[in-house]
Every structure is written in C-alpha cells, then in structure tokens.
Amino acid sequence: MSYHSDPYDPKQVAYLSAEALEEAVNAADKAFTEAADLDALNQIKHQHLGDKAPVMLARREIGALPPAAKSDAGKRVNAARQAINAAYQARQEVLAVEAAERVLRDETVDVTLPADRRRTGARHPINLMTDRITDMFVAMGYQVAEGPEIEPEWFNFDALNIGPNHPARTMMDTFFVAAAQAGRDSGLVLRTHTSSVQIHSMLTQEPPIYTLAPGRVYRTDEVDATHSPVFHQTEGLVVDKGITMAHLKGTLEQFARTMFGPDVKIRLRPSYFPFTEPSAELDVWFAAHKDGPRWIEWGGCGMVNPRVLTACGIDPHVYSGFAFGMGIDRAVMLRHDVTDMRDMFDGDVRFPLALGTEE
Structure with missing residues (x-):
C-alpha cells in the first residue's frame, strides 16, 4: 500500500520500467548531442536532469513499490541517471574545447599584416x-x-x-x-x-x-x-x-x-x-x-x-x-x-x- 501522503498510485509506475528508463537515457543523449554550443546545452539540461525530468520522476516512484522491488528499481534508476549525467558532462567537455578553439580562431591577430604603429601621444x-x-x-x-x-x-x-x-x-x-x-x-x-x-x-x-x-x-x-x-x-x-x-x-x-x-x-x-x-x-x-x-x-x-x-x-x-x-x-x-x-x-x-x- 502507498501512504496517504504519496501522490502516486501503486499501479501507475510507468517511469520505472526498463523501457522507459532506456528511452529517457537515449532521449537525453540525443538532445545533448544536438546541442550546438554551451548555451544550448545549459538550456536543455533541466529537461533531462531537472526535478521534472523522466529519470527524476522515476526516482520518486520507487516509494510506491513493494519493499522487495525497491532495491532493484533503485539500481536501475541510479544507473539511468548516471548515464544521463555522464552524457551531459561528455558533451559539455566537447563544447568547451570547441568554444576555446573558436575564440582562438576568431580572435587571432595576424602579426605579419602591416599596421600603423604611430603613437597617439607622448610624454610631455x-x-x-x-x-x-x-x-x-x-x-x-x-x-x-x-x-x-x-x-x-x-x-x-x-x-x-x-x-x-x-x-x-x-x-x-x-x-x-x-x-x-x-x-x-x-x-x-x-x-x-x-x-x-x-x-x-x-x-x-x-x-x-x-x-x-x-x-x-x-x-x-x-x-x-x-x-x-x-x-x-x-x-x-x-x-x-x-x-x-x-x-x-x-x-x-x-x-x-x-x-x-x-x-x-x-x-x-x-x-x-x-x-x-x-x-x-x-x-x-x-x-x-x-x-x-x-x-x-x-x-x-x-x-x-x-x-x-x-x-x-x-x-x-x-x-x-x-x-x-x-x-x-x-x-x-x-x-x-x-x-x-x-x-x-x-x-x-x-x-x-x-x-x-x-x-
């Protein structure tokens, strides 16, 4: 039985299924991969690692399971959450390197180009x-x-x-x-x-x-x-x-x-x-x-x-x-x-x- 404070119906534990967790991991991995830069990655982070993300909702449903099923469900949820978090960090590192390379490329000064080095002033x-x-x-x-x-x-x-x-x-x-x-x-x-x-x-x-x-x-x-x-x-x-x-x-x-x-x-x-x-x-x-x-x-x-x-x-x-x-x-x-x-x-x-x- 669930407690009176539990808003979930013990019969409704869809987020805890192996298929649902695998789908959540795949969706997060795909979304992170498609993020073009760090700003875009940060904007979608809450959708897959936030309080209302599928993996976090699944974690809350563990309380509605019988005691014998909680341990197995907890392991599967934690594994899914770790996989999503690892995918996020991996993509974040890739985008950080790309951003640094872009700055070096865009802000590079060609010292071989002729330039006017005339000073605009001098000591009095x-x-x-x-x-x-x-x-x-x-x-x-x-x-x-x-x-x-x-x-x-x-x-x-x-x-x-x-x-x-x-x-x-x-x-x-x-x-x-x-x-x-x-x-x-x-x-x-x-x-x-x-x-x-x-x-x-x-x-x-x-x-x-x-x-x-x-x-x-x-x-x-x-x-x-x-x-x-x-x-x-x-x-x-x-x-x-x-x-x-x-x-x-x-x-x-x-x-x-x-x-x-x-x-x-x-x-x-x-x-x-x-x-x-x-x-x-x-x-x-x-x-x-x-x-x-x-x-x-x-x-x-x-x-x-x-x-x-x-x-x-x-x-x-x-x-x-x-x-x-x-x-x-x-x-x-x-x-x-x-x-x-x-x-x-x-x-x-x-x-x-x-x-x-x-x-």
Whole structure:
C-alpha cells in the first residue's frame, strides 16, 4: 500500500520500467548531442536532469513499490541517471574545447599584416627635460629633494634673506594662501621658487649637502608667449667645506653642455639676489641660433649668503656653498626653439611629437 501522503498510485509506475528508463537515457543523449554550443546545452539540461525530468520522476516512484522491488528499481534508476549525467558532462567537455578553439580562431591577430604603429601621444617635454636634468645631477652625486608647494612665508622668504619689505613679497608676484594669524609667525604662500626646498634640506641634513630640487612654482604673471602663472624650476644647492665660485662655474658649464650640446659656452654676469652673495646671471651662447649667434639668459646663481646658512643652523665660518636656479620650461624652449610657452600647456598631443620627444 502507498501512504496517504504519496501522490502516486501503486499501479501507475510507468517511469520505472526498463523501457522507459532506456528511452529517457537515449532521449537525453540525443538532445545533448544536438546541442550546438554551451548555451544550448545549459538550456536543455533541466529537461533531462531537472526535478521534472523522466529519470527524476522515476526516482520518486520507487516509494510506491513493494519493499522487495525497491532495491532493484533503485539500481536501475541510479544507473539511468548516471548515464544521463555522464552524457551531459561528455558533451559539455566537447563544447568547451570547441568554444576555446573558436575564440582562438576568431580572435587571432595576424602579426605579419602591416599596421600603423604611430603613437597617439607622448610624454610631455617638461617631464622628459626634468628627467634629463635629474639624471645628470644624480650621476654627479646629487640627491633629488622635494618639498610642499604651499609654504610658510618663512621658508619661501625669511630664511632666504628676503625681508618683509622686499618687492617679491608683494601681491604683484606672490599668491598668498593665508595671512599670518595669532600664534603663527608667517602666512602661507604658493612657493615662488624651489629655493624653499633648499631650506628644508639644510634644516634636515648635515653638510656636506649636494641636492637638486626640481618642481612646480607659482607667480602672479599673466599668460603670454613667455610667461605663465605656473611654471617649473630646478634648483641646485651645494654646502661643503672650501666651496668656491670656481666649483659653481664648472658645474654650470657641464650642466649647459648636457642640455644644449658640447659647443655651448656660458658666462656669468654680476647680479643681485638676497639669498646669494656674490650673485650672477647665467647666460648661454648659442652660435647656431635661428636668429643668429647670441647670448641668452638662462638663470641665476651665486654663493649661498652666510645669512641663509646661519638661518638654517650652519656655521658660515666652516662651510660655504653655491646655489643656482633655472627654468625647466625655459630649457625646453631653448633646446627645441619653442617660441610660445602656451604651446606646452594647450594639451595638443601633437606638440611633443613635433619636438621629437616621444622617446
């Protein structure tokens, strides 16, 4: 007898017959074989291995059989289910291999075909020039230093012997971020030169100091062909025993030759900077300039003012040093005959390619 909860009539056990099970296996095998791809195979899987598949219905009918018949019926149902499952897995493996082969075939790239390998852009010339300068000074034993772009006025001015009434501290040249407040001796500014990094270096290092500080600086200039409120500088600092102007001149000669070629000459013209004494302007002689041979101003330099050394806790009676600062943007313009600084910031990807700086 069947239990009251059994929905099957003990006399109706058609799915359990050997013929029905064999037919279910054959139907599943045929359906799986006809599946053209993995998606089609997955769509028909439930018809032969799902809860309402013939083999699963046959498994549920085992409960309606007499105890003596259940064991034999269970073996036949399990054998049929295993055969269907094996057929499914076999077909799945075949279709997976075919799919992989199809991907390899359809997505194969013929590397022998001609192709346009032209780049759509390049590294910016200012970054390349910065790397070139950095590589040269690192090879000479310098360390590369970085500092914040927003500085207290003390680092940007006072420590560099630029007094409170110096013209460079007026709104005409400097972007002021925050004014001095109670409890704070100086306001905050966007650094006007990377010389402030030299102050950080002297405060945190013991001589000898050989450091290079490339970076972005800010001044309240109008944008035109030769000016920008945001530009790039590289500044060098040496503090050691016995440093003289001769060391500075030799360093700048090597610097200029690395940037502009072995035939370039330099000269130092007397000048004035609060943070160096004596001070000089560095000029570079371009014999093959497009407008004819001429001297072109490149940057400023000089011996570190003893007051700057004292402000940083270095004894000027024991140590001396030199410092120099050049515009990286200016170096790019001189090296590649760029006449308009705005070309370097317009974002035209053709610009570095036109300079031949895509390496």
